[in-house]
Amino acid sequence: MSTPTRAPAAAPGIAPDQQRDRASGIGGNAARPDGTLKVTGQFAYGSDLWADDMLWGVTLRSPHPYARIRGVAVGEALATGGVFAVLTHADVPGKNRCGLEHSDQPVLAEDVVRYQGEPVALVAADHPEVALRAAKKIAVDYQVLDPVTEARAALAPGAPALHPDGNLVRHLKLRKGDPAASAEVVVTGCYQVGMQDQAFLGPEAGLAVPDGLGGVDLYVATQWLHVDQRQVCAALGLPPEQVRLTLAGVGGAFGGREDLSMHVHACLLALHTGKPIKMVYNREESFFGHVHRHPATMRYEHGASADGKLQYVRAEIYLDGGAYASSTPAVVGNAGTMGIGPYVVPNVHVDCYGAYTNNPPCGAMRGFGSVQTAFAYEAQMDKLAATLGMDPVELRCLNAMSLGSEAPTGQIVDSQAPVAELLDRVRKMPLPPARAGGIGGPSALAAQRHGQPAFDLRDLPGGVANTTHGEGVRRGIGYAVAYKNVGFSEGFDDYSTARVRLEVIGGEPVATVHTAAAEVGQGLVTVQQQICRTELGVDQVVIHPVNTQVGSGGSTSASRQTYVTGGAVRAACQAVAGQAVALAQRQLGRTIADLRLDGGQFVSAAEGTVASLAGVLGSDIIEETVEWRHRPTYPVDPETGQGFAHVQYAFAAHRAVVDVDTELGLVKVVELACAQDVGKAINPDAVLGQIQGGSAQGLGLAIMEEIQVSDGMIRNPSFTDYLIPTILDMPPMQIDVLEYPDPNAPYGLRGVGEPPTISSGPAVAAAIRAATGLELHRVPIRPEHITGSMPGPAP
Amino acid sequence: MTLIEQEQAEPAGEVPERRITVTVNGARATAVVEPRLLLSHLLRQGLRLTGTHMGCDTSNCGACTVLVDGTPVKSCTMLAVQADGHEITTVEGLATQSELHPLQEGFREEHGLQCGFCTPGMMMAAKALLDRNPEPTEEDVRWALSGNLCRCTGYQNIVKSVLWAAEKLRA
Numbered sequence: 001m002s003t004p005t006r007a008p009a010a011a012p013g014i015a016p017d018q019q020r021d022r023a024s025g026i027g028g029n030a031a032r033p034d035g036t037l038k039v040t041g042q043f044a045y046g047s048d049l050w051a052d053d054m055l056w057g058v059t060l061r062s063p064h065p066y067a068r069i070r071g072v073a074v075g076e077a078l079a080t081g082g083v084f085a086v087l088t089h090a091d092v093p094g095k096n097r098c099g100l101e102h103s104d105q106p107v108l109a110e111d112v113v114r115y116q117g118e119p120v121a122l123v124a125a126d127h128p129e130v131a132l133r134a135a136k137k138i139a140v141d142y143q144v145l146d147p148v149t150e151a152r153a154a155l156a157p158g159a160p161a162l163h164p165d166g167n168l169v170r171h172l173k174l175r176k177g178d179p180a181a182s183a184e185v186v187v188t189g190c191y192q193v194g195m196q197d198q199a200f201l202g203p204e205a206g207l208a209v210p211d212g213l214g215g216v217d218l219y220v221a222t223q224w225l226h227v228d229q230r231q232v233c234a235a236l237g238l239p240p241e242q243v244r245l246t247l248a249g250v251g252g253a254f255g256g257r258e259d260l261s262m263h264v265h266a267c268l269l270a271l272h273t274g275k276p277i278k279m280v281y282n283r284e285e286s287f288f289g290h291v292h293r294h295p296a297t298m299r300y301e302h303g304a305s306a307d308g309k310l311q312y313v314r315a316e317i318y319l320d321g322g323a324y325a326s327s328t329p330a331v332v333g334n335a336g337t338m339g340i341g342p343y344v345v346p347n348v349h350v351d352c353y354g355a356y357t358n359n360p361p362c363g364a365m366r367g368f369g370s371v372q373t374a375f376a377y378e379a380q381m382d383k384l385a386a387t388l389g390m391d392p393v394e395l396r397c398l399n400a401m402s403l404g405s406e407a408p409t410g411q412i413v414d415s416q417a418p419v420a421e422l423l424d425r426v427r428k429m430p431l432p433p434a435r436a437g438g439i440g441g442p443s444a445l446a447a448q449r450h451g452q453p454a455f456d457l458r459d460l461p462g463g464v465a466n467t468t469h470g471e472g473v474r475r476g477i478g479y480a481v482a483y484k485n486v487g488f489s490e491g492f493d494d495y496s497t498a499r500v501r502l503e504v505i506g507g508e509p510v511a512t513v514h515t516a517a518a519e520v521g522q523g524l525v526t527v528q529q530q531i532c533r534t535e536l537g538v539d540q541v542v543i544h545p546v547n548t549q550v551g552s553g554g555s556t557s558a559s560r561q562t563y564v565t566g567g568a569v570r571a572a573c574q575a576v577a578g579q580a581v582a583l584a585q586r587q588l589g590r591t592i593a594d595l596r597l598d599g600g601q602f603v604s605a606a607e608g609t610v611a612s613l614a615g616v617l618g619s620d621i622i623e624e625t626v627e628w629r630h631r632p633t634y635p636v637d638p639e640t641g642q643g644f645a646h647v648q649y650a651f652a653a654h655r656a657v658v659d660v661d662t663e664l665g666l667v668k669v670v671e672l673a674c675a676q677d678v679g680k681a682i683n684p685d686a687v688l689g690q691i692q693g694g695s696a697q698g699l700g701l702a703i704m705e706e707i708q709v710s711d712g713m714i715r716n717p718s719f720t721d722y723l724i725p726t727i728l729d730m731p732p733m734q735i736d737v738l739e740y741p742d743p744n745a746p747y748g749l750r751g752v753g754e755p756p757t758i759s760s761g762p763a764v765a766a767a768i769r770a771a772t773g774l775e776l777h778r779v780p781i782r783p784e785h786i787t788g789s790m791p792g793p794a795p
Numbered sequence: 796m797t798l799i800e801q802e803q804a805e806p807a808g809e810v811p812e813r814r815i816t817v818t819v820n821g822a823r824a825t826a827v828v829e830p831r832l833l834l835s836h837l838l839r840q841g842l843r844l845t846g847t848h849m850g851c852d853t854s855n856c857g858a859c860t861v862l863v864d865g866t867p868v869k870s871c872t873m874l875a876v877q878a879d880g881h882e883i884t885t886v887e888g889l890a891t892q893s894e895l896h897p898l899q900e901g902f903r904e905e906h907g908l909q910c911g912f913c914t915p916g917m918m919m920a921a922k923a924l925l926d927r928n929p930e931p932t933e934e935d936v937r938w939a940l941s942g943n944l945c946r947c948t949g950y951q952n953i954v955k956s957v958l959w960a961a962e963k964l965r966a
């Protein structure tokens with residue numbers, strides 16, 4: 001098959017003469033419309049919002065993971081000078097419940113708190129420090145209870161029920177073929193994934209402004225305005241017309257802004273005081289103020305024939321959902337239905353559980369259920385390869401899913417699934433050079449003895465800590481491949497709305513796009529402009545402020561916005577273009593069969609340029625609003641997990657090269673290589689940015705990122721103690737972007753954002769295993785796992 | 796804190812306050828501040844220069860990096876009173892009226908930002924590097940920016956952006 005393939009991204013370097021088409025249509029590297037604002041400091045993030053008469057709101061949170069509330073005394077706090085309001089659950093005028101899939105979480109706690117950090121009361125004051133001091137004067141009488149802190153324990157008989165219907169949020173059963181299949185070669189393993197934080201840099205923030213008529217305008221950094229609006233309306237007891245949301249500048253999201261944070265709280269305070277309320281979390285509060293990635297405990301058994309063909313996979317997956325459901329049901333759906341990886345297996349038996357505990361609530365984070373299982377199934381593939389004496393990449397390719405394969409859900413993969421090709425591509429990329437003189441080899445050590453290090457010692461594991469001169473350092477190479485569903489699955493009505501307007505301003509045709517789809521940094525605003533330029537043939541495209549004055553754009557998650565909102569913008573543009581062509585033909589007084597818009601002109605193949613768009617439009621305005629859906633998906637069978645659950649799959653493979661100081665357990669990732677199929681790169685620069693950033697988050701989970709929770713308490717809620725990769729931790733990348741079009745998707749595109757986060761971490765883990773010979777059952781892999789002082793859970 | 800337009804007597808009240816004078820992006824500003832006030836809060840809330848972002852409060856992320864007499868400083872760990880008499884440059888001081896600074900151009904040209912929250916701090920730290928080393932290697936850039944976190948980009952294009960700016964500045 002001849003398929004256009006993008007050249008691998010150049011290694012970091014400069015191409016000063018490269019002329020970019022700054023205002024290009026799809027497929028070009030159009031410039032971000034918000035780029036200048038962002039580099040000049042003028043872009044207004046949620047935390048930058050300001051109203052002259054505003055008050056500052058703060059949240060009092062529970063210090064206990066599980067406790068009964070016997071009383072809340074607010075008198076002393078309320079009497080503090082500068083304080084305008086102190087609110088508790090009794091002040092919530094509507095329904096005191098919110099939640100993405102289940103409304104199970106109080107806006108403010110009533111008689112019980114179920115996690116450390118649960119909001120209990122609110123304060124508004126004229127200064128943030130005054131508000132904080134007043135909050136400390138609120139006396140909450142807690143009766144502390146024993147927390148449930150482990151998913152399997154929560155589901156065990158006799159565990160205290162944390163919610164009225166018990167502790168099971170969802171149990172997904174996947175049954176395909178023979179549940180008791182046997183095989184010649186069997187490998188088993190038990191794996192754990194720690195709790196990862198989205199760690200977006202811009203903390204939760206927003207400004208609520210009362211309108212004086214009983215309604216409120218909320219400016220907030222979020223991922224999904226309309227689902228926020230639905231929950232805020234329910235809590236305030238107001239109709240949507242009285243609760244208007246506008247997107248504030250978003251400093252990263254990665255799933256952590258799909259649930260509510262300060263939304264209702266700020267609105268409550270604003271309506272209560274009659275003044276604008278600004279709320280900004282600091283970093284510590286941010287760790288308590290949003291959901292995290294589900295920690296997972298997983299047991300896998302893989303059976304294969306002696307020649308390496310997978311015969312069966314059986315797995316049991318436990319996801320700790322924490323105190324409230326958030327998106328746990330959908331995460332369970334993903335982890336279960338895609339839990340064996342992009343492989344063809346005739347017999348599959350998976351049980352995936354999501355449980356309530358008293359740990360911090362978990363929900364959406366980039367990769368959404370697929371990240372956890374990829375660590376397990378890829379470790380199993382390496383283990384199986386080692387047992388069989390096969391090359392791990394060959395084993396994967398032998399069992400790889402491809403076009404026409406049957407997924408474990410019975411769904412036929414109906415567009416390209418280049419799993420084997422992606423692996424082959426990363427394997428064939430040039431390897432980074434070995435260190436001069438070899439690491440820790442005699443020549444390197446000899447060179448050092450003569451005062452001439454053969455390489456920069458700072459590049460070794462341990463960096464500037466100068467913990468090794470190369471002795472004990474071993475290099476390892478690891479591979480992983482993964483896949484992810486794009487868009488919302490299992491029958492969810494997944495749509496987006498776009499309003500496109502075409503008019504002449506200052507003699508030039510200008511298109512304006514209005515959606516409620518959140519730009520969170522990924523570049524959706526750029527993509528929308530590119531689609532308009534391509535479809536309408538105009539250069540100037542204005543992105544209207546993103547708000548709830550237009551229909552839902554759906555969530556900026558699940559790698560779905562370019563697909564779904566992109567699809568909606570394309571459809572709206574096509575409707576507008578159709579009207580413009582009809583108008584031109586009416587003015588011309590005749591029909592030209594292939595008349596279309598291009599470069600601000602009406603053109604046809606036979607007649608060339610027929611009329612100018614500006615001339616035809618005159619003072620007319622053409623506007624169309626389109627609600628666009630991807631093809632439907634369907635719920636899976638509750639007993640077998642079979643069904644057409646996912647609209648599209650997206651695939652990525654990584655190769656990781658690591659140096660490991662085996663004596664101290666320190667790891668340096670030397671290089672990451674990635675190959676990903678994106679169907680069609682609407683903006684190649686933005687695609688590479690997603691792959692690079694996504695890969696970094698996977699690397700982080702593999703070797704450093706974990707919210708340490710013990711007894712239900714977060715022990716490291718700061719960037720001092722929760723580490724994310726720095727510029728020195730993240731190595732250079734080689735990237736190969738494939739473009740096999742998906743015929744079902746707009747322009748053939750595939751969602752891009754999540755796959756690289758899924759496969760990079762397992763590749764790093766595999767490389768560390770290759771360097772050390774250790775099994776390493778838990779991520780993040782810590783020094784003590786490598787040195788053996790604490791080897792992690794037994795298989 | 797109060798910004799004052801002209802000379803006034805040293806304030807005396809219940810809360811101890813100090814009058815300070817700082818030069819921010821070339822403009823002198825005099826303010827009456829509590830000694831506990833952070834430089835980042837003076838910039839953001841007092842002077843409304845919100846391009847200096849606060850991402851962590853613990854000097855880990857570097858989003859609040861500004862230049863104090865040309866040296867990169869995380870403004871969330873410096874008290875406003877410590878800046879008394881000093882020259883501060885923030886992201887708002889990088890561009891001229893008509894032209895972006897090459898670093899700003901570089902981050903825009905090389906897709907060096909996504910959400911952009913880290914970008915002002917990255918550019919200020921990078922400016923300090925380029926001021927002392929106009930021909931940095933990729934390694935030099937990485938070490939110079941090792942105190943600034945980015946969660947979106949994986950840093951690849953940030954390196955390219957700074958090298959782009961270095962080349963433009965040399966031209």
